Amino acid sequence: MSMRISKKQSLSPFEDDELDDNNIEVPKGWLRRSIYYITMSPSDLQLIIYEHIESIDWDSKAVNVARPLGIGATVTFYLLRLIQDNVVKPNYYKTRRNQNMFDLSKSETLRKMEYLKHYSSSTISVEMSQYNWFKTTDRAINYLLYLILLINIKIAYTYIYKQYKLYSIFGMKPTKQSPNLTKKSLDDLSKSYYRDISKKNIWSMIKYFLFEKANGDMLDRELNDKYFYTLNKWNPAKFTTQLFVLFNPMIRGFLWLTDVSFVTILIVILSWVILDVVILRGYETKLIDEAIISAATINDINKKIVDPSVNRIFQNVMVDATDRKHSYVKFDPTIAHNPIFETHSLNGDLIREKYNKRTFEFEDVPDETNSHNRIIN
Structure with missing residues (x-):
């Protein structure tokens, strides 16, 4: 539909063709495009990268990308711990123990024998090279394990605490209680209710008393018709769910604290199967079934009640x-x-x-x- 000043006079919201795609100059060729991005300001480049990441449909890549990444990261962690426990550490401690044993080169009598001196020096040099190699390898494996653990903690924290959707509820009082349900004042949005803050964890209360209390007062009394509710619903994405199931921090902790062997992979596979059945095939399928039932109910209400009263025949x-x-x-x-x-x-x-x-x-x-x-x- 058009925007008009009168019945015969139209008005275009874009008279200067500000959004015309033909006026946008897009560099062609990889060299010109590279120069274009290099000469761009860092803030614009960051905005382009952020928009590109946000425009990707990550849920559609949950099976093709997230599952191989999760399995590959877990298998990599398992192989590193297997090599560390069965190859590196035994030889590392063995060479370290040999260094602390009796040194023949300290004997005055044996030092007079040239062949023993040559034998002891060559043996010590070989043991020192082996010791340094195993020590460097063990340190490199530890660095890789720490890096994988940090990535795993970041994924778990994002999955549990960072994927929420905020809903505002007006005109009604929820009949069911939820720790994610908070009452807000319509007079001053900075005010909070002590009852809602106390339902959260101890860290939320400490954060409120230290940083947010100065911005508003806690209300202990009800305000009639001057409040609304906010529901902070946990809504994890399918991509991070797949990563969390197959790259689980509990598996990392188990592999980190125990002696890893070839039999340990059976426990890892068993944990994968349990989490896959409970979270992916059980809980997510339950949510899909509930969405189907809700859609069918809404469709039935629209056909029998809404459409006859709104869309007249x-x-x-x-x-x-x-x-x-x-x-x-x-x-x-x-x-x-x-x-x-x-x-x-x-x-x-x-x-x-x-x-x-x-x-x-x-x-x-x-x-x-x-x-x-x-x-x-």
Whole structure:
């Protein structure tokens, strides 16, 4: 539908073609595009990267990307711990223990024998090189394990604490209690209710008393018709759910604290199966089933209650108004909605338009009186 000042004068919201794609210069070629991004300001480049990341449909990549990443990270952690416990540490401690044993080079009598001196020096040099190699390898494996643990903690923290959607509830009082349900004052949004703060964890209370209490007062009394509710609903994405199940911090802790062997992989696989059945196939399927039931219920309500009262059924009738003995009456098929859109211009004129599917534009409807026969059920 068009925006008009009057019935005959139209108004375009973009007179200068500000959003015309033809006016946007896009560099072509990888060299020009690279120079374009290099000369761009860091804030613009950060905005482009952020928009690109946010525009990706991560839920569609949950199975193809998240599952291989989670399995690969867990298997990598398992192999590093297996090598560390069965190859690196035994030899590392063995060479370290040999260094603390009796040193033959300290004996005055044995130092007089040249062949023993040569033998002891060569043996010590070989042991020192092995010791340094195993020590460096063990340190490198520890660094890799720490890095994987930090990534795992970040994923778990994001999955549990950072994926929420905030809903505002007006005009009703929820009948069920939830720790994510908070009452807010309409007079001052900075105020909070002590009862809602006390339902949260100890860290939320400490954070409130240290940082947020100065911004508003706690209310212990009810304010009639001057409050609303906010529901902070936990809504984890499918991508992070797959990562959390297959790259679980409990598995990391188990592999970190125990001696890893070839049999340990069976426990890892068993934990994968349990989490997959409980979270992915059980809980997520339950949410999908509830969404299907809710959609079917809403659709049934719309068909039986909303549509009959909102979308009135009309039928066009052509009636012969002459004085002939046998009058002519023609009934057109009934329609469930009126295809004519009525709007008002800035001057208050009534504008009646109809969408043309051939030209993909709205066209004015001539000012004529059409007879309608309303069907009342």
